[in-house]
Amino acid sequence: MNLNYTPEQIAFRQEVRQWLEEHVPEAPLESFDTKAGFEQHRQWEKTLAEGNWGMVTWPQEFGGRGCNLVEWLIFEEEYYRASAPLRVNQNGIFLLGPTLMEYGTEAQKERFITRMAAGEEMWAQGWSEPGAGSDMAAIRSKAIRDGDEYVINGQKVWSTRAVYADWVFCIFRTDPDSERHRGLSFMLVPLDAPGVTVRPIPQLDGLPGFAEIFFDDVRVPVENRLGEEGQGWQIAMATAGFERGLMLRSPARFQETAKRLVELYRSHRNDILDLSIEDKVVQSYMDAESYALATYQTASRLIKGGNIGAEASLNKIFWSELDQHMHETAMSILASRAELLPQAPAAGEVGRWLDGFLFAQSGPIYAGTNEIQRNIIAERLLGMPRS
Amino acid sequence: MDFTFTDDQQLFCESVRDFLQAEVTPESVREGWDSASGRNETLWQQLVEMGLTGMLVPESHGGMGMSELDFVLLAQECGRVALPEPLVETALVAVPLLANLAEKDPRCASLLEKIAAGETRVAIGHAANNLVSDAHIADWLLLPKGDQVHLLASDQVGLTAQQSIDPSRRLFSVEWHGDDETRLASGAEGVSLLAASLNRGALGAAAQLLGLAEAMVEMTVRYTEERHQFGRPVGANQALKHLMANCAVKSEFAKAPLYRAAYTLSESPSHADFAVSHAKVAAGEAALLAAKNCIQAHGAMGYTWECNLHIFMKRAWALDKFWGHAGFHKNRLHQWLMNPNAKIGADKTFGVQG
Numbered sequence: 001m002n003l004n005y006t007p008e009q010i011a012f013r014q015e016v017r018q019w020l021e022e023h024v025p026e027a028p029l030e031s032f033d034t035k036a037g038f039e040q041h042r043q044w045e046k047t048l049a050e051g052n053w054g055m056v057t058w059p060q061e062f063g064g065r066g067c068n069l070v071e072w073l074i075f076e077e078e079y080y081r082a083s084a085p086l087r088v089n090q091n092g093i094f095l096l097g098p099t100l101m102e103y104g105t106e107a108q109k110e111r112f113i114t115r116m117a118a119g120e121e122m123w124a125q126g127w128s129e130p131g132a133g134s135d136m137a138a139i140r141s142k143a144i145r146d147g148d149e150y151v152i153n154g155q156k157v158w159s160t161r162a163v164y165a166d167w168v169f170c171i172f173r174t175d176p177d178s179e180r181h182r183g184l185s186f187m188l189v190p191l192d193a194p195g196v197t198v199r200p201i202p203q204l205d206g207l208p209g210f211a212e213i214f215f216d217d218v219r220v221p222v223e224n225r226l227g228e229e230g231q232g233w234q235i236a237m238a239t240a241g242f243e244r245g246l247m248l249r250s251p252a253r254f255q256e257t258a259k260r261l262v263e264l265y266r267s268h269r270n271d272i273l274d275l276s277i278e279d280k281v282v283q284s285y286m287d288a289e290s291y292a293l294a295t296y297q298t299a300s301r302l303i304k305g306g307n308i309g310a311e312a313s314l315n316k317i318f319w320s321e322l323d324q325h326m327h328e329t330a331m332s333i334l335a336s337r338a339e340l341l342p343q344a345p346a347a348g349e350v351g352r353w354l355d356g357f358l359f360a361q362s363g364p365i366y367a368g369t370n371e372i373q374r375n376i377i378a379e380r381l382l383g384m385p386r387s
Numbered sequence: 388m389d390f391t392f393t394d395d396q397q398l399f400c401e402s403v404r405d406f407l408q409a410e411v412t413p414e415s416v417r418e419g420w421d422s423a424s425g426r427n428e429t430l431w432q433q434l435v436e437m438g439l440t441g442m443l444v445p446e447s448h449g450g451m452g453m454s455e456l457d458f459v460l461l462a463q464e465c466g467r468v469a470l471p472e473p474l475v476e477t478a479l480v481a482v483p484l485l486a487n488l489a490e491k492d493p494r495c496a497s498l499l500e501k502i503a504a505g506e507t508r509v510a511i512g513h514a515a516n517n518l519v520s521d522a523h524i525a526d527w528l529l530l531p532k533g534d535q536v537h538l539l540a541s542d543q544v545g546l547t548a549q550q551s552i553d554p555s556r557r558l559f560s561v562e563w564h565g566d567d568e569t570r571l572a573s574g575a576e577g578v579s580l581l582a583a584s585l586n587r588g589a590l591g592a593a594a595q596l597l598g599l600a601e602a603m604v605e606m607t608v609r610y611t612e613e614r615h616q617f618g619r620p621v622g623a624n625q626a627l628k629h630l631m632a633n634c635a636v637k638s639e640f641a642k643a644p645l646y647r648a649a650y651t652l653s654e655s656p657s658h659a660d661f662a663v664s665h666a667k668v669a670a671g672e673a674a675l676l677a678a679k680n681c682i683q684a685h686g687a688m689g690y691t692w693e694c695n696l697h698i699f700m701k702r703a704w705a706l707d708k709f710w711g712h713a714g715f716h717k718n719r720l721h722q723w724l725m726n727p728n729a730k731i732g733a734d735k736t737f738g739v740q741g
């Protein structure tokens with residue numbers, strides 16, 4: 001064990017910090033759930049790509065820097081420290097990207113990863129359906145083989161940023177007689193294909209952060225299938241592992257929130273009546289740090305050739321509940337101003353906290369609800385009997 | 388940056404675990420409850436032979452010259468079996484204190500050698516604990532008085548037993564009078580030695596708490612498979628699964644803070660307060676939650692003397708309050724975090740924080 005950064009890692013941090021200082025836009029971008037904001041964020045992805053900072057862990061041939069996971073954590077720490085824009089293409093770079101590298105053909109990697117890395121193509125994830133939420137194996141949308149093409153019919157829902165994205169990666173039933181986990185395949189579909197209809201769904205903040213997608217005799221070439229026919233479930237589980245495991249929510253995000261929470265508390269300390277709040281602030285800071293420490297531990301293990309399995313479920317519960325806890329605490333500190341929208345003249349520092357508070361409510365739901373994660377922990381990690 | 392234990396550290400831990408699992412069973416722990424001393428001299432000598440009492444004794448004094456980081460996994464294993472012997476306090480707390488004084492005080496040097504060889508036993512008191520554990524079997528006692536550390540022989544002190552809810556624990560109030568002769572350190576040196584002892588004691592307690600938490604969950608998972616109601620194992624019910632999953636989450640995220648604390652104590656002990664308090668609070672919470680959820684999952688059986696759960700549960704309740712209770716450690720965290728000069732933020736996770 002050596003908990004010091006190497007001189008190279010310290011230099012790397014410095015390099016990241018300096019680049020971000022020079023490039024992060026002065027004024028915060030608009031929400032990426034608006035059309036204008038989405039385009040601003042797309043532009044930012046291009047800026048990152050030009051500096052080769054789009055996805056530092058990727059190999060150089062795909063616009064990355066071949067960094068290891070510790071360096072990735074350093075990058076993320078600097079990224080949140082600089083309040084750089086959120087990653088509009090996170091479904092692409094954090095979920096589909098690693099999946100493509102593992103299961104894609106050379107041609108698919110060349111075609112899709114390169115443009116993703118260049119910030120040219122933005123991705124949505126299309127797994128959930130009206131009848132298939134927690135029970136994803138209940139997927140009914142079909143992709144039926146017809147010569148060199150698949151013909152897709154059905155509906156996806158809750159697809160994040162599908163309103164403005166260019167592509168969606170989906171799971172469809174390719175064997176119409178199959179049931180449950182069998183007969184599913186992983187498909188890549190352009191959202192401008194004939195027969196695709198995207199219907200925005202406003203979220204709690206009123207903006208269309210996700211969408212329903214209808215497929216009506218949509219044709220895609222066979223080359224758009226990732227992996228073998230029928231291998232969809234297995235690949236989807238690998239992607240879900242990236243989602244719950246390390247990639248999607250790096251600790252720096254929560255540590256930065258925890259730091260802001262400490263600062264918010266310090267500046268309000270004298271007018272806070274509820275004595276339990278200080279304890280919640282301290283608890284938040286410690287928990288954010290626990291998450292970071294655990295992640296460094298996992299990263300070190302992975303670098304040495306270990307792997308991550310059902311433990312990803314422990315992570316997902318921990319960060320999502322931590323995020324909720326921190327934002328609840330911030331709301332308590334802001335007290336009677338907590339309900340004010342950012343544009344309210346008296347809102348002051350409330351704006352970001354309120355947005356964060358709303359979004360924190362979704363953490364225990366998306367990426368597999370925390371109830372489902374607890375089932376996985378009990379049955380697969382602890383070995384309790386299946387019901 | 389490498390947050391893993393070495394192969395050697397892991398292998399040694401596994402061999403100690405195998406030994407403890409074989410030798411320290413609920414039956415053997417219960418036997419100790421009925422004996423006068425509550426301690427097993429044969430077992431202690433076996434621990435000595437494995438080099439465990441002398442792990443942190445410098446090589447120049449007949450020990451293995453290892454660090455808190457080398458010991459932390461073993462302390463976790465001691466918790467996992469609810470080891471009654473005072474191995475953690477001897478090896479992790481008393482020994483480093485003596486080692487710090489060995490240069491200038493031949494008494495300390497000689498004690499170190501004897502501890503490593505299993506020829507003598509030392510108990511250690513601290514202001515954080517009111518009472519001294521295992522004072523009755525100690526040949527020597529390290530005792531604090533203000534900023535002073537004293538060393539007294541067993542015939543120089545008066546002991547009054549103070550019964551604990553955990554029948555394995557043997558606690559004593561100690562009556563003693565120190566003088567120039569018994570004083571090992573005072574002033575700034577005494578203060579810093581006592582502060583370091585507190586951190587090491589808290590680290591040892593935290594490690595044991597984590598081991599206890601894991602042991603409780605493991606035995607409870609087993610029980611909920613065996614116990615049937617409504618025609619199926621009670622563990623098939625989601626309500627119980629989620630109780631156990633919550634314990635797993637708490638324990639998982641107490642581990643890395645524990646190892647960071649051990650590392651910091653080994654590498655830069657004067658900056659370890661925050662890391663140690665973090666570890667102690669997190670491990671205490673994990674163990675208390677495990678105790679609460681595990682007794683619930685056992686039903687009435689968990690409320691009995693017969694069921695082995697209470698061996699672990701009671702140790703957890705006791706250790707959570709020993710070497711600084713949650714209030715003490717949280718208070719240190721509060722003091723630190725509320726200081727405007729505290730170095731906080733993601734880039735400060737490692738290194739000197741305060």
Ligand SMILES: Cc1cc2nc3c(=O)[nH]c(=O)nc-3n(C[C@H](O)[C@H](O)[C@H](O)COP(=O)(O)OP(=O)(O)OC[C@H]3O[C@@H](n4cnc5c(N)ncnc54)[C@H](O)[C@@H]3O)c2cc1C
Nearest residue numbers: 125126127128133134158159160362365366367368369371
């Ligand atoms: C902000 C946000 C973004 C999202 N983005 C995407 C996206 O980009 N792509 C996509 O495909 N999906 C996305 N989702 C959908 C998400 O994956 C689903 O919401 C999630 O899988 C749960 O499904 P559901 O909403 O249908 O809830 P349901 O499955 O209907 O669950 C309702 C409640 O029942 C509980 N429950 C269900 N089954 C069990 C069980 N076996 N045991 C215990 N409790 C159970 C759940 O935990 C939950 O509390 C997103 C969701 C949100 C909130």
